[in-house]
Amino acid sequence: MKNPSDEQKFRDDFPRKGQTRGEVIKAMIMVQNKPYFCPNCRSNRVKFSVISSTSQRFMKDAVTGEILSVEEPQTIQEPEATVQCQVCHFIGNEMRFIKQAEREPRTAMSQPSMQPAR
Numbered sequence: 535m536k537n538p539s540d541e542q543k544f545r546d547d548f549p550r551k552g553q554t555r556g557e558v559i560k561a562m563i564m565v566q567n568k569p570y571f572c573p574n575c576r577s578n579r580v581k582f583s584v585i586s587s588t589s590q591r592f593m594k595d596a597v598t599g600e601i602l603s604v605e606e607p608q609t610i611q612e613p614e615a616t617v618q619c620q621v622c623h624f625i626g627n628e629m630r631f632i633k634q635a636e637r638e639p640r641t642a643m644s645q646p647s648m649q650p651a652r
């Protein structure tokens with residue numbers, strides 16, 4: 535004999551407190567949310583790399599030169615990001631790319647049709 539009305543009410547809507555964010559993902563480098571324009575080739579506004587330096591501590595054996603221990607690499611915080619143009623591979627301070635974009639701003643040529651729906 536099965537009773538179909540015998541449904542179990544499961545309350546799983548209790549708030550899950552104390553959820554730990556296992557990993558804190560750090561933004562690698564601080565780059566500004568501003569347009570770039572490569573001052574060298576003047577054809578690239580979209581494809582860039584950000585160049586960062588890391589520091590990684592390690593210990594060596596004084597006699598054999600063997601690496602004994604290695605620590606996690608740490609990103610060296612720099613006041614200004616170093617940016618590379620992916621087209622001409624020019625490397626310069628982020629400011630140079632931003633300044634160039636301010637000098638020669640990209641005009642919005644084609645805007646998506648934003649007609650209000652009535």
Ligand SMILES: [Zn+2]
Binds near residue numbers: 573
């Ligand atoms: Zn370039």
